Amino acid sequence: METERPVTRVLVVDDEESQRTALASMIALWGYAVETAADGLEALEKLASFGAHVMVTDLMMPRMDGNELLRRLKQQGGGPASIVQTAFGNLETAVATIHDLGAFWFLEKPVQSQALRLLLERAANQGRLVEHAERLERQLSYRGVLGEMVGASGKMQEVFALVQQVAPSRAAVLISGESGTGKELAARAIHALSPRRGGPFVAINCAAMPDTLMESELFGHEKGAFTGAVERRAGCFELAQNGTVLLDEIGDMPIATQAKLLRVLEDGRVRRLGGKSEIQLDVRVVAATNAPLDNAIREGKFREDLFYRLNVFPIPLPPLRDRKDDLPVLTAALLEDLNQKHATKVADIAPEVIEHFRAYHWPGNVRELRNVLERAVILAGEGTIQTMHLPPGFGGAPLPVPSLTAEGGELRIPVGFTIEQAERALIELTLEHTKHNKTRAAEILGISQKTLFNKLKEYGSQGAGAA
Numbered sequence: 001m002e003t004e005r006p007v008t009r010v011l012v013v014d015d016e017e018s019q020r021t022a023l024a025s026m027i028a029l030w031g032y033a034v035e036t037a038a039d040g041l042e043a044l045e046k047l048a049s050f051g052a053h054v055m056v057t058d059l060m061m062p063r064m065d066g067n068e069l070l071r072r073l074k075q076q077g078g079g080p081a082s083i084v085q086t087a088f089g090n091l092e093t094a095v096a097t098i099h100d101l102g103a104f105w106f107l108e109k110p111v112q113s114q115a116l117r118l119l120l121e122r123a124a125n126q127g128r129l130v131e132h133a134e135r136l137e138r139q140l141s142y143r144g145v146l147g148e149m150v151g152a153s154g155k156m157q158e159v160f161a162l163v164q165q166v167a168p169s170r171a172a173v174l175i176s177g178e179s180g181t182g183k184e185l186a187a188r189a190i191h192a193l194s195p196r197r198g199g200p201f202v203a204i205n206c207a208a209m210p211d212t213l214m215e216s217e218l219f220g221h222e223k224g225a226f227t228g229a230v231e232r233r234a235g236c237f238e239l240a241q242n243g244t245v246l247l248d249e250i251g252d253m254p255i256a257t258q259a260k261l262l263r264v265l266e267d268g269r270v271r272r273l274g275g276k277s278e279i280q281l282d283v284r285v286v287a288a289t290n291a292p293l294d295n296a297i298r299e300g301k302f303r304e305d306l307f308y309r310l311n312v313f314p315i316p317l318p319p320l321r322d323r324k325d326d327l328p329v330l331t332a333a334l335l336e337d338l339n340q341k342h343a344t345k346v347a348d349i350a351p352e353v354i355e356h357f358r359a360y361h362w363p364g365n366v367r368e369l370r371n372v373l374e375r376a377v378i379l380a381g382e383g384t385i386q387t388m389h390l391p392p393g394f395g396g397a398p399l400p401v402p403s404l405t406a407e408g409g410e411l412r413i414p415v416g417f418t419i420e421q422a423e424r425a426l427i428e429l430t431l432e433h434t435k436h437n438k439t440r441a442a443e444i445l446g447i448s449q450k451t452l453f454n455k456l457k458e459y460g461s462q463g464a465g466a467a
Contacts, residue, residue, distance in 0.1 A: 008124040009033045009050060011080065013043045013057035013069070023056065023111070030117060032124075040064025044072060049343060052080045054104075054123045056116075059086050070103060081123035083116075085109055148185045150333045153323040159186065159315060166313045167193035172265070174250075174310045175288040177317030179458065180367030183288040184246060186317060191244040196284055199243030202236045207249035207454060214257045216273055219264070225274025237270045240283045250287040250310065251296050252450070255303065262306045285310070291457070320362040320369060327357050327369075334370055338377045345382035353385055356394065427455055 010032045014020040017038070024034045035050045037043040039061040047055075059066040066084060073079030081104040104123045107116060149160070166173055167190045175183045184203060191201045209217055216226075220235030236245050247253070253261070264270050265285060269278040287310045296302035320326075331349055339346055353376075362368055376389035427445065434440040442452045 007031070007033045008054065008120075009035070009052045010120065010124075011035050011037060011043060011046055011050060011052035011055045011057075013037045013040065013055060013061070013066070014085070015039055015058065015061040026113060027056070027116075027120065030120070032120070040066065040069030040072070043069055047073075047079065048345070054120060055080045055082045056120075057082060057084060059084060081126045083107060083119050083123055085111060149182055149189055150329050151323065151326045152329050153318075153325040155318040155323045156326060159317060162313075162315045163189050164193060166190060166315070168195065169313075170284060172284075172310050172312045173286045173315060174313070175286065175315045175317060176292065177288075177290065178319050178365055179290045180365030181317040181319060182366055183290075183317060184248060186315060187244070187246040187286045187288065190286060191284070194244070194284065196243050200240050201244050201246070202240040203246040203248055204236050205248045207252040207450070211254045211257075214254060215260065218257070218261065219270050220272040220275075222272050222274035225272070229274070232272070235270065235272065237264065237281055237283055238272075238279060242282050244284040244286060247285065247287040247310075249290060251289045251291060251293055251302060252454075255301060258303045258306050262303060262309060265306075265309050320365040324358055327354065330366065330369060331357070331373065334373050335377065338370075338374055342374075342378055344377050344380070346377045346380050346385060347383065349385045350387065353387055353390065356387065356390065360394070424455075424459060427452070428459075 010027050012020055012024045012027065012034060013036070014023065015038055020036050020038070024036050028034045032054075035046050035052070037046050040057075041064045043055070043057065044064075046052075057066045057069060064072075070079070070082060070084075073082075084103045084106040086106055086108060104126065105119055107119065149156070149163075151157070151159070163186060173187075173190060175186050177183050187203070188201060191197060204217055206214070216229075216233070216235065218235050218237060220233050220238055221229050223229055223232050247261075264281070267278075268281050270281055271278045293302050293307055297304050297307060331354075335346055335349070338344070357369070364371070372391060372394065373385070375391060376385045379389040380386070427441070430441045430444050431438070434444065438449060438452055438456075442449045445452065
């Protein structure tokens, strides 16, 4: 099947509106995405957001002419492949522009449509080659890229090696690692490197799914199978046919559902709830957990036979605090992604910020690093991220925990606290109020006991003393 060719973007720069509009309309008819600018200054603004592959520019323009525009782009490290329009008297200037400023070619006015179309095709090919080369160069500069996973440290190179070894097989994989270490990214990399990469990748978070809906989500149901089942629905295993299913936070799956999952894994068949026939499966299973399952097995909360069925090929992911050598490549990759997401132009991170990063424990791992950088990128907008762009109290003394006042049990939270800090303070103070009665605390907070347990487990990994 032939892949669809990406649309080439062209920027037309000309101070004469009629010529600019006519040229843009003609180029658009040839299948290009077109933007226009009235002079060099407007062109620089458009290039920052439009990302043109090719630029067609006049030489003589007010405010900033074509020569100065190309000179600015050259100083900034390049720009799109540029076709210069010139009147007959400016032919020597156009040739000099090509030689000195790296323009792709020139066209004499009035522009001949056939000649322009041919030049656009050639310039577009050059623009795509340059873009591809820059992308490869960025990936090589990371020194370690596997799918969306980035890491140059020895620990991550070991992970990359395990992923590449197990991907071509049919073996079940159990990925373990703290929250935020990139377990789903590892699962997606396994899928992308496997013979099933053309099939679906379906992920389900067992911790976020109510027990009453778990079996329906996994195995599907027939119409009328239970109250509210108004139509037939395929489960995750059916949806992942000929592909990969990720069972995230597998340790939170109800014990009754574990038995049915084990049967599906052993037989390779699934029956929808309320169904009479079984469906043959061809699905690769990857499971993930944020905590070792040993304790859950000893406490009878996780089936040992299911553990051995899933743990055919274990892949442990290291926490960020154990691979701080990856901070330079991680921050570079995250900055590029966040700049694209928010249309910002942050180019670098100040050395003192990197030192804060190296000294920090990173309880939330790469997810927390991304969140910190996302906030900083939005605040900075462009240039360099400074310490002023980091969250209050980051890398230094922690902010004081808000105190519950004696008058009426009112919680006062100073400005500058994050939602996560406020939530944690509220949960811990409610537990103090209930003398650590979790059932009562969950009722007061309006959350389930499972949610409260998960929150406390998260705080425990950060050194909190909540029981």
